Amino acid sequence: MADETSRESTGATLSNLSTENRTFAPSEEFAAQANATADWYDRASADREAFWAEQAERLHWEQKWERVLDWDAPFAKWFVGGKLNVAYNCVDRHVEAGHGEQVAFHWEGEPGDTRTITYSDLQREVCKAANALVELGVGEGDRVAIQLPMIPEAVFSMLACARLGAMHSVVFGGFSPGALKARIEDAEAKLLITSDGQYRRGKPAPMKANTDEATAETPTIEHVLVVKRTEIDVPWTEGRDVWWHDVVDRQSDQHAAEAFDSEQPLYILYTSGTTGKPKGILHTAGGYLTQCAYTHNVVFDHKPGESVYWCTADIGWVTGHSYIVYGPLANRATSVMYEGTPNTPHEGRHWEIIQKYGVSIYYTAPTLIRTFMKWGSDIPAKYDLSSLRVLGSVGEPINPEAWMWYREHIGRDNCPIVDTWWQTETGAIMISPLPGVTAAKPGSAMRPLPGISAEIVTEEAQPVGPGGGGYLVLDKPWPSMLRGIWGDEERYRDTYWSRFADQGYYFAGDGAKYDDDGAIWLLGRVDDVMNVSGHRISTTEVESALVSHPTVAEAAVVGASDATTGQGIVAFVILRGNVAQDEAKGEEAIKALRDHVSKEIGPIAKPRQIMVVDELPKTRSGKIMRRLLRDVAENREVGDVTTLADSSVMDLISAGMQDSS
Ligand code: 6R9
Numbered sequence: 001m002a003d004e005t006s007r008e009s010t011g012a013t014l015s016n017l018s019t020e021n022r023t024f025a026p027s028e029e030f031a032a033q034a035n036a037t038a039d040w041y042d043r044a045s046a047d048r049e050a051f052w053a054e055q056a057e058r059l060h061w062e063q064k065w066e067r068v069l070d071w072d073a074p075f076a077k078w079f080v081g082g083k084l085n086v087a088y089n090c091v092d093r094h095v096e097a098g099h100g101e102q103v104a105f106h107w108e109g110e111p112g113d114t115r116t117i118t119y120s121d122l123q124r125e126v127c128k129a130a131n132a133l134v135e136l137g138v139g140e141g142d143r144v145a146i147q148l149p150m151i152p153e154a155v156f157s158m159l160a161c162a163r164l165g166a167m168h169s170v171v172f173g174g175f176s177p178g179a180l181k182a183r184i185e186d187a188e189a190k191l192l193i194t195s196d197g198q199y200r201r202g203k204p205a206p207m208k209a210n211t212d213e214a215t216a217e218t219p220t221i222e223h224v225l226v227v228k229r230t231e232i233d234v235p236w237t238e239g240r241d242v243w244w245h246d247v248v249d250r251q252s253d254q255h256a257a258e259a260f261d262s263e264q265p266l267y268i269l270y271t272s273g274t275t276g277k278p279k280g281i282l283h284t285a286g287g288y289l290t291q292c293a294y295t296h297n298v299v300f301d302h303k304p305g306e307s308v309y310w311c312t313a314d315i316g317w318v319t320g321h322s323y324i325v326y327g328p329l330a331n332r333a334t335s336v337m338y339e340g341t342p343n344t345p346h347e348g349r350h351w352e353i354i355q356k357y358g359v360s361i362y363y364t365a366p367t368l369i370r371t372f373m374k375w376g377s378d379i380p381a382k383y384d385l386s387s388l389r390v391l392g393s394v395g396e397p398i399n400p401e402a403w404m405w406y407r408e409h410i411g412r413d414n415c416p417i418v419d420t421w422w423q424t425e426t427g428a429i430m431i432s433p434l435p436g437v438t439a440a441k442p443g444s445a446m447r448p449l450p451g452i453s454a455e456i457v458t459e460e461a462q463p464v465g466p467g468g469g470g471y472l473v474l475d476k477p478w479p480s481m482l483r484g485i486w487g488d489e490e491r492y493r494d495t496y497w498s499r500f501a502d503q504g505y506y507f508a509g510d511g512a513k514y515d516d517d518g519a520i521w522l523l524g525r526v527d528d529v530m531n532v533s534g535h536r537i538s539t540t541e542v543e544s545a546l547v548s549h550p551t552v553a554e555a556a557v558v559g560a561s562d563a564t565t566g567q568g569i570v571a572f573v574i575l576r577g578n579v580a581q582d583e584a585k586g587e588e589a590i591k592a593l594r595d596h597v598s599k600e601i602g603p604i605a606k607p608r609q610i611m612v613v614d615e616l617p618k619t620r621s622g623k624i625m626r627r628l629l630r631d632v633a634e635n636r637e638v639g640d641v642t643t644l645a646d647s648s649v650m651d652l653i654s655a656g657m658q659d660s661s
């Protein structure tokens with residue numbers, strides 16, 4: 001939770017604000033054909049429930065709801081009494097309506113192999129996978145862990161779970177065996193779906209070998225279903241492990257989808273919190289799919305059968321769930337799905353793909369935009385990007401320079417940019433411009449979408465006016481809101497609802513400000529969660545990984561601003577007394593520590609820099625003052641040290657940092 005130290009850091013960020021006041025109004029031509037219009041804001045606030053009921057009509061309900069919302073704070077039920085099948089909504093109904101031949105996915109493998117999957121193909125694959133899951137003992141309410149690369153089977157697996165009323169728990173392919181094990185254990189998953197290997201920068205890397213490490217001691221796992229992707233050798237446990245091509249391929253491609261309650265759990269997705277233990281965020285069917293479909297339609301101005309849509313996220317993150325799978329498929333999108341890294345085999349790969357498929361909507365993250373900037377604007381200039389109509393951004397604040405570069409070099413100055421703020425917990429987009437409606441400012445997420453209500457408040461829960469800054473809160477329930485943290489109601493109340501308990505606000509954990517025109521500017525996390533390349537990593541998680549190494553006694557980790565990744569992980573460690581200090585400070589030893597973190601959590605958590613120090617700055621009550629360490633890590637003059645138990649510590653650390661850089 002935001003403690004004394006993090007509150008101070010919000011203050012520091014607030015005073016560093018950009019004074020951006022350029023605005024980019026939509027063209028008349030775009031506005032004339034846009035899916036949403038300006039009057040939606042008033043219409044939605046006049047009768048919020050009626051507005052959401054209208055949005056829910058985007059879906060097929062086997063049985064219509066009796067009540068739109070049942071709000072017993074902090075527990076919401078949306079579309080109460082309604083029944084639907086999520087997979088039917090994403091697949092079958094489009095086939096039944098005569099769109100079976102429309103492409104659902106243009107899949108592009110990293111080595112250059114491709115697959116075209118129509119809605120009819122998707123229906124057959126999902127039915128076969130659902131039948132296979134039943135054969136493997138999966139039924140309504142069961143949990144299925146999925147660790148797969150960006151291959152079509154990942155989508156088939158998710159939809160097969162949804163079809164059966166089982167919950168998936170997708171774990172990012174880059175997470176370590178330890179991280180996968182913890183997630184399997186917490187969710188008590190019955191089945192794991194994985195692959196033999198995955199392509200990483202042109203080379204096959206093992207996957208099954210890692211997941212075997214994770215499932216060595218997970219008694220709940222009954223079977224491991226393995227997709228063959230790379231032909232890499234795999235360890236095999238007879239009786240437990242089965243190949244996808246053996247079990248799924250021989251199934252019938254017919255499966256009758258049962259309608260489930262609107263509040264049927266759909267999935268669990270783990271995200272970093274302020275403690276070391278990841279939180280299993282729970283989403284349910286009806287409200288989640290409604291908001292995914294609505295936002296995907298209005299924020300990207302998606303036209304079914306016309307648009308070619310590409311969200312570059314990995315399926316292991318919420319963006320992949322809501323904007324590769326559920327939103328686009330509910331809206332009958334034709335999507336590009338790409339398996340690999342953006343510079344394999346060359347730095348123009350994304351632009352080549354946009355040109356090849358005529359992508360019209362492109363949704364990516366600021367960290368990637370900044371990487372493209374670094375690679376140079378001459379690279380996108382070599383490709384025909386004229387099919388692009390809308391550009392999106394998600395995952396972290398986008399700085400005005402990156403926004404302007406994106407607009408000019410990718411959007412050729414005529415694509416609206418939508419900077420979309422939301423979280424794993426919110427399930428779908430909450431704050432964003434509407435293309436064709438909003439005059440956007442570079443770097444601002446602008447205002448809550450029609451139907452959504454947000455506020456910026458002070459520590460004392462007072463709303464701040466234009467120009468003011470504070471904490472971002474959501475003051476009204478929304479359909480795709482999390483329904484809880486898996487197995488931990490207390491943590492759910494504590495993390496999100498205790499900060500402003502009297503007001504009943506959801507505390508997002510982000511700092512924000514209004515500019516003089518009332519546009520919202522997100523300022524980053526106010527708690528101990530770092531944002532590295534758009535990925536949430538908790539400082540505590542990295543600290544525990546470091547202290548699990550035999551040479552480390554104590555560790556403090558901060559997120560320091562980084563020109564490319566948004567934040568970079570900087571760690572300060574104290575070595576154990578019994579280790580040879582000089583050796584343990586050497587380059588090799590530091591590398592070993594960085595690799596250790598990577599092995600414990602995953603490569604995304606590898607510290608950019610590790611400093612060996614003799615002491616850490618602590619308050620008299622023993623709290624590490626990360627604010628001061630952040631000052632050091634960002635080469636700033638160290639701030640107020642008066643609450644430190646020993647104020648000389650900071651001089652030593654600062655001096656050490658200069659030596660090491
Ligand atoms: C969708 C997603 C959520 C955190 C969130 C905030 C940051 C996301 C942002 C943004 C500024 C944006 N964030 N989008 N900050 N502007 N457009 O990223 O979910 O992985 O749970 O991260 O990411 O700090 O609180 P998740």
